[in-house]
Amino acid sequence: MEHLISSKDMARFVASGFLRYDHMVPEDLCHACREEMTSFGGYRPVGTPFEETWPKDGALGELFRLPKVAGLIHSLVGPDPLYDHHAAHLVKARTMRGPNTHQDSVIDFRKNYFDIQLSFFPVDTPDEMGGTFIVPGSHFRNVRTGEINAYQHVLGKTWATCPAGTFYVWNTRLWHGARSNHTDQDRYMFKLRLNPTQPQVGHFDMSALDDPEIPRILNTRHGWEGNEMRYELMKRVELWRYVSAQPDYDIGERFMRRREYQPQLADDQRG
Amino acid sequence: MAKVQDILVFFQTAPALDVRPSAWARYEASKGSEVGDLVEEGQPPYRNAMAAMRDGWQVIQMSEFKQRTEAEGYELGAFPYQTVLSRFSEMQPE
Numbered sequence: 012m013e014h015l016i017s018s019k020d021m022a023r024f025v026a027s028g029f030l031r032y033d034h035m036v037p038e039d040l041c042h043a044c045r046e047e048m049t050s051f052g053g054y055r056p057v058g059t060p061f062e063e064t065w066p067k068d069g070a071l072g073e074l075f076r077l078p079k080v081a082g083l084i085h086s087l088v089g090p091d092p093l094y095d096h097h098a099a100h101l102v103k104a105r106t107m108r109g110p111n112t113h114q115d116s117v118i119d120f121r122k123n124y125f126d127i128q129l130s131f132f133p134v135d136t137p138d139e140m141g142g143t144f145i146v147p148g149s150h151f152r153n154v155r156t157g158e159i160n161a162y163q164h165v166l167g168k169t170w171a172t173c174p175a176g177t178f179y180v181w182n183t184r185l186w187h188g189a190r191s192n193h194t195d196q197d198r199y200m201f202k203l204r205l206n207p208t209q210p211q212v213g214h215f216d217m218s219a220l221d222d223p224e225i226p227r228i229l230n231t232r233h234g235w236e237g238n239e240m241r242y243e244l245m246k247r248v249e250l251w252r253y254v255s256a257q258p259d260y261d262i263g264e265r266f267m268r269r270r271e272y273q274p275q276l277a278d279d280q281r282g
Numbered sequence: 283m284a285k286v287q288d289i290l291v292f293f294q295t296a297p298a299l300d301v302r303p304s305a306w307a308r309y310e311a312s313k314g315s316e317v318g319d320l321v322e323e324g325q326p327p328y329r330n331a332m333a334a335m336r337d338g339w340q341v342i343q344m345s346e347f348k349q350r351t352e353a354e355g356y357e358l359g360a361f362p363y364q365t366v367l368s369r370f371s372e373m374q375p376e
Contacts, residue, residue, distance in 0.1 A: 107318050107319035108319070108320065109316060109317040109318050109319065109320050110307070110317055110320050144322075151358050152358045152359050152360070153357075153358070153359050154359055154360050158360070159360060161291070161293075161307050162293060162305040162306075162307065162361075163305075163306065163307040163308065163317065163320060164305060164306050164307070164322070164323045164326070165304065165305040166302075166303075166304055166305070166325075166326075168322070170322075190320070190322075191319045191320065234304075235304035235305060235361075236295070236304070237294065237295030237296065237301065237302065237304050238295040238296040238301075239295045239358065239362075242356060242358055243358070245356065246356075246358065270356075
């Protein structure tokens with residue numbers, strides 16, 4: 012498989028819950044996708060093989076089979092993913108949005124598992140057009156869908172301000188929402204959610220797991236963590252252990268060791 | 283013009299009144315009955331609740347401590363603590 016994401020990018024996905032890739036899609040395909048989006052149709056059968064379910068012809072069929080996009084998908088959910096759902100998101104010109112921070116679908120406690128959502132921006136999306144906002148690093152905080160819309164503002168909140176052809180890929184548990192479109196142009200974004208069909212271990216480029224930058228990436232502070240930074244870090248280390256097949260991995264003060272080191276258990280087993 | 287209650291909520295990761303909020307929300311009834319267009323704010327209006335108190339806000343709720351159990355002591359969810367601040371302002375036309 013070509014175009015696998017790097018070990019550092021995988022660490023960024025684990026720490027922040029999203030990755031952004033600009034200029035992923037050629038301009039002519041962006042334009043064709045934009046034209047096709049409005050009449051693309053609704054849900055396909057949920058939980059069916061993506062390769063079989065997703066149309067092979069047309070611009071959006073081509074989009075998710077571009078080698079770079081296919082490499083990104085493979086890196087995160089592995090081969091043969093399942094189609095979950097898709098949606099063409101439209102925020103019409105001069106549409107205002109109030110607080111709507113939410114986590115998609117239903118609360119999800121599955122360990123060593125994540126779905127991905129690909130968000131494709133087919134046209135330039137300047138700040139005033141109100142691209143999707145996200146709360147980086149929030150994907151370990153399970154909540155019930157829209158109850159977090161009380162969080163009008165969060166330290167570190169960021170949003171898609173990007174050129175046409177940009178892809179965001181994100182852990183579906185990431186807190187996010189829509190913003191006001193203050194322009195005279197409609198805003199379009201196309202999203203696709205995929206499920207893995209096998210353990211999400213080692214599907215990315217694992218050749219640089221020892222890169223010294225990885226511990227710093229995993230330790231990223233997004234602004235809102237406060238007193239719970241250590242608890243966030245342990246969640247990231249647990250997921251990094253899993254996806255990189257390093258069950259004993261730990262960093263810094265080794266907080267995971269604080270939880271796991273219990274010599275008396277070994278004695279009990281010997282006794 | 284009558285004065286009505288404005289609410290400012292600081293969502294925090296520790297209950298103290300001098301903690302920097304992780305998130306915040308304004309429910310300014312003096313300006314309207316809903317937030318129709320959320321204008322992004324990169325920083326909270328005050329660095330902590332005590333700074334807000336020095337600007338006339340009254341604390342009407344401070345969080346209790348949470349008991350942590352082995353089963354959920356490492357789990358994460360909504361921000362665990364909040365401080366609710368109140369101030370009365372002149373009502374404006376909606």
